[in-house]
Amino acid sequence: MLDPKIPSGALQDKWTNHKFNEKLVNPANRRKYKIIVVGTGLSGASAAASLGEMGYNVESFFFQDSPRRAHSIAAQGGINAAKNYPNDGDSIRRLFYDTIKGGDFRSREANVYRLAEVSNNIIDQCVAQGVPFAREYSGYLDNRSFGGAQVSRTFYARGQTGQQLLLGAYQALMKEVGKKNVVLHPRTEMLDLVVIDGVARGIIVRDLLTGKIESHAADAVVLATGGYGNVFYLSTNAKGCNVTATWRAHKKGAFFANPCYTQIHPTCIPVHGEYQSKLTLMSESLRNDGRVWVPKKAKDPRPAHEVPEDERDYFLERKYPAFGNLVPRDIASRNAKEQCDAGRGVGDTGMAVYLDLKDSIARLGEEIIKERYGNLFDMYAKITGTDPYKTPMMIYPAVHYTMGGLWVDYNLMSNLPGLFVVGEANFSDHGANRLGASALMQGLADGYFILPYTMTNYLAQIKPNAKEIISRVEFKQAEEQVEDKIKKLLSIKGKTTVDAFHRELGHLLWEKCGMARNEAGLKEVLKLIPEIRERFWKDVCILGSGEEFNQALERAGRVADFLEFGELMCLDALERKESCGGHFREEYQTPEGEALRRDDLFSYVAAWQFNGVGQAPTLHKEELKFEEVHLAQRNYK
Amino acid sequence: MSKKINLKLKIWRQKDHATPGKFEIYQTRGIDTDMSFLEMLDVLNEKLTKEGKEPIAFDHDCREGICGTCGAVVNGQPHGPVRGTTLCQLHMRHFKDGETLIIEPWRAKGFPINKDLSVDRTAFDRIITAGGFISVKTGQAPDANTILVSKEASDNAMDAAQCIGCGACVAACPNGSAMLFVGAKVSHLNNLPQGKSEKKTRVLNMVTQMDKEGFGNCSNSYECEAACPKEIGVCHIARMNKDYRQANLP
Numbered sequence: 001m002l003d004p005k006i007p008s009g010a011l012q013d014k015w016t017n018h019k020f021n022e023k024l025v026n027p028a029n030r031r032k033y034k035i036i037v038v039g040t041g042l043s044g045a046s047a048a049a050s051l052g053e054m055g056y057n058v059e060s061f062f063f064q065d066s067p068r069r070a071h072s073i074a075a076q077g078g079i080n081a082a083k084n085y086p087n088d089g090d091s092i093r094r095l096f097y098d099t100i101k102g103g104d105f106r107s108r109e110a111n112v113y114r115l116a117e118v119s120n121n122i123i124d125q126c127v128a129q130g131v132p133f134a135r136e137y138s139g140y141l142d143n144r145s146f147g148g149a150q151v152s153r154t155f156y157a158r159g160q161t162g163q164q165l166l167l168g169a170y171q172a173l174m175k176e177v178g179k180k181n182v183v184l185h186p187r188t189e190m191l192d193l194v195v196i197d198g199v200a201r202g203i204i205v206r207d208l209l210t211g212k213i214e215s216h217a218a219d220a221v222v223l224a225t226g227g228y229g230n231v232f233y234l235s236t237n238a239k240g241c242n243v244t245a246t247w248r249a250h251k252k253g254a255f256f257a258n259p260c261y262t263q264i265h266p267t268c269i270p271v272h273g274e275y276q277s278k279l280t281l282m283s284e285s286l287r288n289d290g291r292v293w294v295p296k297k298a299k300d301p302r303p304a305h306e307v308p309e310d311e312r313d314y315f316l317e318r319k320y321p322a323f324g325n326l327v328p329r330d331i332a333s334r335n336a337k338e339q340c341d342a343g344r345g346v347g348d349t350g351m352a353v354y355l356d357l358k359d360s361i362a363r364l365g366e367e368i369i370k371e372r373y374g375n376l377f378d379m380y381a382k383i384t385g386t387d388p389y390k391t392p393m394m395i396y397p398a399v400h401y402t403m404g405g406l407w408v409d410y411n412l413m414s415n416l417p418g419l420f421v422v423g424e425a426n427f428s429d430h431g432a433n434r435l436g437a438s439a440l441m442q443g444l445a446d447g448y449f450i451l452p453y454t455m456t457n458y459l460a461q462i463k464p465n466a467k468e469i470i471s472r473v474e475f476k477q478a479e480e481q482v483e484d485k486i487k488k489l490l491s492i493k494g495k496t497t498v499d500a501f502h503r504e505l506g507h508l509l510w511e512k513c514g515m516a517r518n519e520a521g522l523k524e525v526l527k528l529i530p531e532i533r534e535r536f537w538k539d540v541c542i543l544g545s546g547e548e549f550n551q552a553l554e555r556a557g558r559v560a561d562f563l564e565f566g567e568l569m570c571l572d573a574l575e576r577k578e579s580c581g582g583h584f585r586e587e588y589q590t591p592e593g594e595a596l597r598r599d600d601l602f603s604y605v606a607a608w609q610f611n612g613v614g615q616a617p618t619l620h621k622e623e624l625k626f627e628e629v630h631l632a633q634r635n636y637k
Numbered sequence: 638m639s640k641k642i643n644l645k646l647k648i649w650r651q652k653d654h655a656t657p658g659k660f661e662i663y664q665t666r667g668i669d670t671d672m673s674f675l676e677m678l679d680v681l682n683e684k685l686t687k688e689g690k691e692p693i694a695f696d697h698d699c700r701e702g703i704c705g706t707c708g709a710v711v712n713g714q715p716h717g718p719v720r721g722t723t724l725c726q727l728h729m730r731h732f733k734d735g736e737t738l739i740i741e742p743w744r745a746k747g748f749p750i751n752k753d754l755s756v757d758r759t760a761f762d763r764i765i766t767a768g769g770f771i772s773v774k775t776g777q778a779p780d781a782n783t784i785l786v787s788k789e790a791s792d793n794a795m796d797a798a799q800c801i802g803c804g805a806c807v808a809a810c811p812n813g814s815a816m817l818f819v820g821a822k823v824s825h826l827n828n829l830p831q832g833k834s835e836k837k838t839r840v841l842n843m844v845t846q847m848d849k850e851g852f853g854n855c856s857n858s859y860e861c862e863a864a865c866p867k868e869i870g871v872c873h874i875a876r877m878n879k880d881y882r883q884a885n886l887p
Contacts, residue, residue, distance in 0.1 A: 050775040065696065066762050068802055069704045085782065121778075128778035130771045130831045132786075132795040139785035157795060163703055164798060171770035178766040186759060209751055238698040273639070273669055275676045278700045379702065382719075382726045385671075448775045497686050499679070543691050548653070549752045551694055552686065 002255075002607055002622040005409040006110040011628050012092075015114045018410070019453055023460035030055035033459050034466040036203055036218040038190045038245055040067035042162075042440060043423025044224030045169035046447025052176030054452060056459075059216065060173070060182055061205055063189040063240060063554075068170045071226060071238040072443060075162025076283035076376065077146060078154035079126075079440040081119040086143050090151040092116045097629060098149055099438060102328055103403070103431020104581035104597060105631050106261070106605075108624065110410060111428050118449040119441050123155055125448055129168040133157050145288060145326065146436040154437045159283050159375045165440055169447070189554065191482045193221065193249040193419065196474045200249075200419035202466075204478045206486075208554060211547040213479050213486075217470035219459060220418050222451065223249060227402035227424040229262065231562045231569065232514070233506020235399035236268060236281040242558035243565045246406050246425050254414040255607035255620060257407035257427035259565070260573035263434055263582045264515050265400030266332035269383055270352040279398040280383060282355070282376050284332075284436050287325040289360035289369065290393075292316050292332070294353050298343035304354055304392045315339060323636040330433045330582045330595070331636060333397035337515050338593070340396070347394045356392035397515060401439060403430040403582065404572075407607040407622070411454035412446060415607075418462075420455060422446035427605065432581025486546045489556050494539030498556045501536045505529070505559070505566055513570050518586040522574040526567060530614060533563040564613055571608075575619070578602045590633070599631050639671040642734040646681070648693055649741040654749050654757075660739070670730040674717060675700060675707060677729055694753040702726040702866060705801030708808070709754045710741045715805035715864040723803065723866040743804050745813035746851040758804050760850040761818060767846035768839040769822040771832050784830055797825040799867040809864035812853030817861040819847050820877035821869050827880050837884035844881055 007018040025033070033056050037048040040062045048060045064070060084090040095116040100107060127133065127141070133155050134142040143152040157164040176182040185205070192204040194215070202217035225245035229235040250256045267287065269280045293312045300307065315335055317324045325332075336353045339345060346352050361369050366389060370377070377388045384394075405427040412420050412428070423443040430438065508528060512521035536559070544550045579588045579595035580602070588596040605622040643666045651658025665684075668677055675697050682692035697707040702723040709724055711717035717727045732738065740754065748756040786794075798821070806817035823840050826832035832839070855874055862871045 046775075053774045064698060064704075064706065065758060066802065068762075069698055069706050071699060071704070074699045074701055074703050083781070121776075123781045124778035125773070125775060127781040127784055128771065128773040128831055130794070130798075130826050130829050132791050132798050132825070132829070133781075135786055135788045135791040137788050139787050140782050157798075160703065160799065163801075164795075167798065171765060172773075172775075174762065174766040175770040175772060177762075184762070186762075238704060239700060240698045272671050275669060275672055275680055277673070277676050277679055280701045378721070379726070382702075382722060382728065383673075385728065385730055452775065495687070497683050499683060541686055543686060543689065549694055549755065552692060 002407070002415070002605070002620050003409070004108060004622055005411060006108070007410065011109060011113050014110050015117055022453060022457035025456050025460045027055055031057050032464040033057060034059065034218040034464065035220050035222060035455065036061065036216060037222040037224060038203065039070065039224035039226060039425070040170070040173065041070035041072035041224060041226055041423060042166055042169055042443030043447040044070070044222070045166065045173045046444050047222055047224060047422055047451045048182050049169060049172035049176050050448050050452045051455065052179070052181035055181065058176070058182040059185065059218070061185045061188050061190055061203070063187065063208060065186055067173055067184065068167060070166060071241055072166045072440070073163045074238065075440055076159045076281065077285040078144065078156035078161045078437040079122065079165060080146070080153050080437040081123045081155060081441065082116055082153060083120055083123060085141060086152045088151045090153050094151065095119060095153065099429070099435060100431070100629050101634060102433055102435035104433050104595065104634060105431065105599070105626065105629070106580050106624065107429055107431030109626060109628055114450065115429050115442060115445050118445045121449055122441060122444045126165055126168050129172060131157060131164045131168045144285065146285060149435065156285070159285070159373060162440060165444065169444070190245045191248065191557065192478045193252045194474050194478050195252045195416060196469060196472055199417045201469050202475060204482050206482070209549050211545070211550070213483055215470060215475040215479055217466040217475065219462060219464050219466055220420060220455060222420045222422060223406065223425050224422045224447070225425045227405065228565060229399045229402050231506065231566050232399045232510050233502050234271065234276060234279050234510070236265060236279050239278060242561065244558050244561045246421070247561040247565050249406060249419060251610050253610070254416050254419055255407040255609055256404070256568060257605050257607040258404035258572065259569040259608070260513070260576055260583050261403035261432045261581065262399060263329060263401040263403060264333040264397045266329055266336055266397050267355060267395045268398035269380065270347060270349065270394055270396040280379065281398070281400060282380060282393065282395060284329065286355060286357070286373060286376060287332070289372065290325065290355045290357045291359060292325055292336070292353055292355055294339045294344040294346060304356070313344070320636045327636045328433060328435060330584070333515055334584060336397055352394035352396045354392040355395045357388070358392065361389065401434055403427065403432060403434055407605065411457065412451055413454065413458065418458070420451060422451055432583055485557070486553065489540065489553065489560070490542055490546055492538065492540050492542070494541045496539045497541055498552055498559050501532065501540060502559045502562065505532055505563060509566055509569070513573050516584050516586050517573050519574065522570050525570050526574070529563065529567045529570070536560065536563055568608055568617060571617070572606055576602055576606065594633070597633070639669050641667045641669060642729065642732065644668055644732065645737040647737065647739045650693070650753055651750050653752055658750070668729050670728070672729045673700065673725055674727040674729065675725045694755050696755045697725060700725040703801060705803040708743060708803045708805055710743065710808055712739050715743065715808040716866050720863070721866055721868045743808035745807045747807060747813060747815060748804060756804070758802070760852070761802050761804065763850065764815070764819060764843055764846045765822065768835070768842035769826070771826060772835060786829060790828060794825050794829050797821040797869060797873050800869055801867060803866060805864045805866060806861035807852065809860040810853065811858055811860065812856060814855050815847050815852040816855040816874045816877070817865065817869060817871065819843050820874040823877040823880060824873040828876070836880060840877060840880040841884050
């Protein structure tokens with residue numbers, strides 16, 4: 001059994017007591033400690049900025065050309081906090097409970113409570129940074145409701161909340177760059193973790209413009225490298241998102257937890273062709289004012305406006321009257337799939353349902369709808385060439401977020417001492433399903449308000465020696481391994497492009513390990529992935545050299561990792577013989593078709609230990625103990 | 638409904654910053670008009686790779702118009718012919734069968750070329766480092782609702798804060814000026830109550846850095862506003878100029 005190191009005491013006192021009990025580093029000594037932060041999304045940028053402000057010597061690495069490009073930028077809808085400004089009964093406890101329940105009782109109570117606790121500090125911090133959250137005419141902050149909640153606790157900046165929060169964190173980071181507390185390494189990709197005597201001590205990176213391989217040592221390493229949704233090839237993630245940093249850390253000993261917990265977002269623009277390179281999300285805030293429906297008759301050829309009211313099935317409102325269109329993401333997604341599988345889907349492919357804002361436009365007027373969702377409507381119109389003010393949008397679920405990630409304890413430290421993991425890259429707070437507007441909250445909670453404390457406690461117990469440790473042979477060895485792998489990739493000179501392999505893997509995973517999974521399908525895919533991997537290493541085609549800007553080579557390294565990681569994801573899905581949140585096993589459902597958890601057998605975190613490519617990994621379990629909440633089947637009716 | 642079109646592409650190829658570049662011509666057939674511009678380049682790159690020819694380097698990431706990574710000049714227009722649209726959100730339905738497209742990188746002294754269509758925009762990061770922030774440390778903030786911001790001020794700030802830092806404004810400007818980028822950030826922060834105390838140093842430091850990076854000055858041709866994928870207005874340049882003038886007064 002893994003020990004999550006949860007502090008003792010009452011739930012609401014744990015974090016306060018823990019902070020008091022932690023060891024401190026004298027301000028004058030902090031600059032002697034070097035910390036590497038990989039990734040500059042919400043969690044990485046906020047962590048690097050906060051640690052820099054405290055006086056640590058921080059180095060920030062990212063593959064994009066600027067820290068502001070990280071994919072947090074694309075989050076649309078908003079960020080949750082328990083401020084209770086609308087006076088509608090919200091509280092830290094309610095946000096905690098909603099998050100635990102939304103995660104289908106597969107997350108850690110203590111972590112989630114802490115998340116709810118610091119949520120309010122995040123809003124304060126971001127407002128002070130100048131994040132232009134939506135305001136009421138009085139000048140006070142505005143809130144809206146979001147999927148999976150019955151209170152309005154979501155703060156937003158039009159449909160670009162992630163952008164504004166990331167720019168806030170980015171600007172805080174650049175302020176520290178100016179003070180020389182943080183050094184940036186743009187267009188630099190982490191290709192390995194260096195572990196010395198069981199402790200994470202540095203990373204191996206490649207300069208993406210020159211191809212130069214370099215070692216960087218530190219007293220602690222923070223991975224803030226996001227999720228692995230792109231294992232499915234088509235997802236709402238940016239093209240560059242990848243599993244490489246966390247996977248290579250996993251291969252060096254860090255446990256990977258709950259990889260089968262993937263979130264399929266219900267409101268995305270449907271796939272339109274083979275050339276499709278990514279999927280675009282339409283914020284689920286649209287479900288506040290939009291109604292989801294399909295024609296009652298299968299294969300109805302009529303355009304939306306010709307289908308009379310009584311021949312429409314508003315299936316979410318019908319099945320879940322209490323939450324209606326605002327049910328959690330996994331439920332909304334599965335119901336859309338169910339309708340399409342039954343032949344009632346709409347559009348050219350039949351793989352779409354309507355998201356109709358007609359009633360809201362009639363009630364509120366086009367101006368107000370435009371103010372709330374203008375940029376989303378514009379985006380939809382640009383992509384599809386149709387006007388959503390006139391015809392209902394068509395949507396279909398797409399891979400969006402991954403709840404699984406590297407295993408971390410209460411201190412956000414992995415099982416490897418010195419390796420911290422924050423944001424989407426860790427597995428910690430969302431259980432088996434994440435609620436809307438909670439990713440931004442978790443990323444910023446980790447980076448601004450949790451890691452700075454737990455990192456300090458760790459550093460206070462070690463002596464800084466990054467300058468000396470860099471001469472250890474482990475760095476040289478890791479560099480050589482990275483170089484060999486690149487040489488090997490370039491020497492194959494096969495006939496199939498990197499993207500073709502990625503598409504093949506993604507399609508397979510979407511079919512067999514996507515919205516619904518079953519034993520036969522997972523076993524089949526577990527046989528097929530090693531075959532694809534073998535073909536990849538024999539036939540992949542990468543032109544150019546390793547000593548230059550070579551985007552195909554970058555992608556090849558990432559796809560090679562997805563080809564290993566995908567196998568672990570399917571194995572985890574096979575072993576978890578229950579349905580919970582985003583993990584829906586067809587064998588385990590209630591008579592009404594809802595997810596059926598098996599708490600007696602699976603109330604644990606599955607943390608996998610790497611034993612070699614193609615070798616069976618070792619399963620370590622962390623038991624989930626619920627002291628405050630009563631386990632129940634989620635009910636959104 | 639989608640159609641298939643054929644296009645002649647003249648694309649700028651350049652090995653690296655030090656090596657001179659030149660246009661290469663590529664004939665592409667059967668482009669689906671529902672494709673985005675970058676998907677069209679993906680298809681071309683797949684074809685080139687299979688033919689043993691090195692694919693075209695271009696920067697891109699989110700492909701939904703918000704990260705600001707992508708960008709190229711298409712027939713003389715940054716991000717192509719459709720207003721308020723990044724290259725990744727530009728769809729091929731806006732082009733005609735048989736058309737010739739000239740595709741080149743941002744061209745400006747402040748943006749050295751890395752390779753093909755990829756340019757170095759780290760100058761923008763250095764301008765932000767010079768003053769594009771509010772100096773609040775983690776933990777210092779008061780309760781969010783103690784800072785009242787009128788809806789109008791908040792909306793104006795948001796209009797400016799939408800900038801995605803793509804650099805199209807610089808590429809569009811005959812002087813290679815970054816005034817719209819810098820103006821948007823100055824206007825966003827200087828007009829909020831939280832940003833008032835650093836108002837003067839912010840504008841002075843950012844403008845100084847902008848000049849140091851080799852960006853030109855504004856001569857009111859307004860090409861930047863026309864090219865901006867977020868349609869940020871030149872009024873923000875006026876606001877910056879006002880703050881700059883005031884900051885220089887004794």
